[in-house]
Amino acid sequence: MKVTIVDYNSGNISSVINSFREVANDKVSIMVTSDLNKIKSSDKIVLPGQGSFKNCMDALNKIKGLPDTLNEFAITNKKPLLGICVGLQMFADIGYEETETKGLGWISGKVSKINNQNGKYKLPHIGWNEINIVKESKILQNIKNNSHMYFVHSYEFIPNDKNVISATTDYSSDIVCSIEKENIFGTQFHPEKSDKIGLNLIKNFLNLK
Amino acid sequence: MLKNRIIPCLDVKNGRVVKGINFVDLKDAGDPVEQAKIYSDGGADEICFLDITASNENRDIIYDVVEKTSKKCFVPLTVGGGIRSVEDINKLLNCGADKVSINTAAVENSKVVIESSKKFGAQCIVVAIDAKKNGDKWEVFTHGGRNNSGIDALEYAKKMEKNGAGELLVTSMDRDGTQVGYDIDLMSKISSKVNIPVIASGGVGNLDHLVDGIKLGKASAVLAASIFHYGKHSVKEAKDYLDSKGIPVRI
Numbered sequence: 001m002k003v004t005i006v007d008y009n010s011g012n013i014s015s016v017i018n019s020f021r022e023v024a025n026d027k028v029s030i031m032v033t034s035d036l037n038k039i040k041s042s043d044k045i046v047l048p049g050q051g052s053f054k055n056c057m058d059a060l061n062k063i064k065g066l067p068d069t070l071n072e073f074a075i076t077n078k079k080p081l082l083g084i085c086v087g088l089q090m091f092a093d094i095g096y097e098e099t100e101t102k103g104l105g106w107i108s109g110k111v112s113k114i115n116n117q118n119g120k121y122k123l124p125h126i127g128w129n130e131i132n133i134v135k136e137s138k139i140l141q142n143i144k145n146n147s148h149m150y151f152v153h154s155y156e157f158i159p160n161d162k163n164v165i166s167a168t169t170d171y172s173s174d175i176v177c178s179i180e181k182e183n184i185f186g187t188q189f190h191p192e193k194s195d196k197i198g199l200n201l202i203k204n205f206l207n208l209k
Numbered sequence: 210m211l212k213n214r215i216i217p218c219l220d221v222k223n224g225r226v227v228k229g230i231n232f233v234d235l236k237d238a239g240d241p242v243e244q245a246k247i248y249s250d251g252g253a254d255e256i257c258f259l260d261i262t263a264s265n266e267n268r269d270i271i272y273d274v275v276e277k278t279s280k281k282c283f284v285p286l287t288v289g290g291g292i293r294s295v296e297d298i299n300k301l302l303n304c305g306a307d308k309v310s311i312n313t314a315a316v317e318n319s320k321v322v323i324e325s326s327k328k329f330g331a332q333c334i335v336v337a338i339d340a341k342k343n344g345d346k347w348e349v350f351t352h353g354g355r356n357n358s359g360i361d362a363l364e365y366a367k368k369m370e371k372n373g374a375g376e377l378l379v380t381s382m383d384r385d386g387t388q389v390g391y392d393i394d395l396m397s398k399i400s401s402k403v404n405i406p407v408i409a410s411g412g413v414g415n416l417d418h419l420v421d422g423i424k425l426g427k428a429s430a431v432l433a434a435s436i437f438h439y440g441k442h443s444v445k446e447a448k449d450y451l452d453s454k455g456i457p458v459r460i
Contacts, residue, residue, distance in 0.1 A: 011329050012302040018280050051330030122406050122429060124332055124375055128212045128254055128459040148212065148459040150285060152332040152375070171211055193285050193307060195249070 003206065004031045004042040008066060009059045011050030016084065019192035020046065023202045036069045044208070045073055049086030053095030053111055053155060056086045057103065067104065074106060078183045082139070082205050088179060088186030089157050097155050107181055109159035114172055121172040123154045129169045131189070137166035137180040139187075139204045147197045149177070149189035157188065212459045213423050214254035214430035215447055216408065217437045219244055220261045221290075224270035226438070227261070242277045248437070249282040251444045254459060256282055257378075257432060259310070260290030261353060272304045279305025289337055289378075290353075298325045302333065310378055312337040313351040316358050316365075319372055326373025335408070336374040338362055340395055341382035347395055354382050362395070363402050370403045377403065378432065380411040388414025388435065396426030408432050416442060416450040423456050 003024070005016055013032070020030045031038060039045065047070070049056045060066055074081045083091055092103040095111035103111070116123050128148040133140055149169075156175045159165065167178035169189070177188040185205065191198035219226045219241050226239045245256045256278070260271045275288055288301050289310025298309045298321075314321045315336045326334045339354050340347040340362040347362035366377055379399050381392035391409045400407040406429035409422040413433035422431040436442050448458045 012307070012333060014303060014305045015279060015283075015307055018305060019283055022280070022283070050332065051328075055330075116404070119404050122404055124405070125211065126332070126376060126406050127214050127429065130210065151211075154331075193283060195284055199283055 001028045001044070001206075002031060002042045003028055003044045003046065004033060004039055005046045005048065006034060006039065006066075006070070007032050008034050008063055010048055010056045010086070013048045013050075015190075015192045016046065016048045019199060019202055020206075023199050023206060028206055034063050034066060036065050039069050039073065042073075042079075044079065044205070045070070045081045047081060047083040047087035047090070049084065049088075049090060051086065053086055053089055053097040053103070054099060054101045056090060057095070057101050060090070070104070074184055080183050080205070080208050081185065083184075083186035084192070085153060085188060085190060088188055089155065091179070091184065091186055092157055092159070095155070106184060107159050107164055107179065108161060109157060111155050111157050114154060114156050114175065117172055124152055125154065125171045125175075126152050129171060129189075131167040131169050131177055132174070133167045135163075135166050135180075137178060137185070138208055139180065139185050139201050140166060140178060141204050143197055143200055148194070149187075149191070149198060150193040150195075151177070151189045153188060157186075210457050212254070212457045213428075213451065214408075215419070215444055215451070215458065216255045216257050216287075216430055216432040217248045217253050217444060218257040218259060218410070218432050218434045219438070220259050220434060221271060221274060222261055224274050241274050242281065244438075245278045245286070246281045248444060249284045252448060252459070253284060253444045254430070255285040255287060257287045257310070258289070260288070272300060275301060275304040275306050287335055289335070293321075295321060295325045295328060298329065302329060308333045308335050308375070310335040310337045312339060315369060316349060316351050316360065319368075322369060322372040322374060326375070331373050331375035334374050335376045335378050336369040337378040337380065338366060338369075338399075339380045339382050342392070342395070350382055354385075363398055366399045366403050370405050374405060376406045376408060378408045378410055382411070384412025385410075386435070387412050390414065390418040391422045391426055393421055393425045396422060396428050400427035406430065416447055419447055420451060420454045420456060423451070424454075
């Protein structure tokens, strides 16, 4: 099985690479590339993302043909894709970080700043928070409700269709932190930095049929 | 609910772990990669490496240490010490650091924080403030505590937030290595002044000091070295104790 971590200059992805290589068995090859042909021939894709929504979308759009290739992979061919952090946020139609920026539009919704209730909650939301599992999800298998995951973000994804939400976390309000829509998966937290439970989630994704 | 973090800090010199008393009299106590792994297996919420004498010495060893550690530890890894430029930050992140902690360079050249935050995201930029009390205020020190910049620590904290720091690591120079507890006054004043998380550092001698850092110092995270490093307490003991005092921790 070929799994590609998309390297589109979205910031630091070495931890993502390390964690997938740690979990992968002999039958899984983990590639790190932005080469369109390699992406097309992959079985699964990981879309990381750090920094701002705008920076990540700009970086993605800068690589000619990449958005179309990802679209074909995830929407037309319906092959499994996991977005992490801003990688998840980019599923939205639109993001409001820095300036209004168009997203990939795979899951209808918007990305806006967490309401910090006039400074009552510090931003970024950094650290370990519990996830509240609201529906069964293939990537959350064997992960207990209220497990801790590691978060670092100031913006949240608000999908229009609440049925895509598989887990939320409580910080100022219920923040969407895990998504499953058919073959498209995403986590707002960082499984690659969430200790054994995070590695479990990565394993679940690699084990997807 | 977001949990308060416990962060063991490993002071690293020439690729080996040391911990000083008031920044001098260093003792050698182990291999950083193994130590980090022990901490992360033991429930540490993050690991922090401070390359303490990096400003003066060949610091390439730290890249190797970071690379090896990041392949074994799957909790966030922060690396600080001797970071001079955006390129230094890039190199550390590429080696597997999740965050970098910037001290002297943040004082001397504000562009380093502004540009790196823009380039890599605020989430990986920690500004380390070494502060020492002078009369009724605190002044920011640089170069591992050797130079007094004369800058007011509270004003500086606010400025760093504006420049794009994602977190502040606040160390009391007066308390560091003394084991008499954090400078609570300093921590709570800075924490109230900014809207980004504050990590309290410098002076932990017992588990009550960790409780005070969070409850009274209003810190989001507490950093400590000696109490963990010399086996006085395990991270788990610390978490159980905090939990017993009603502080939310990841157990």
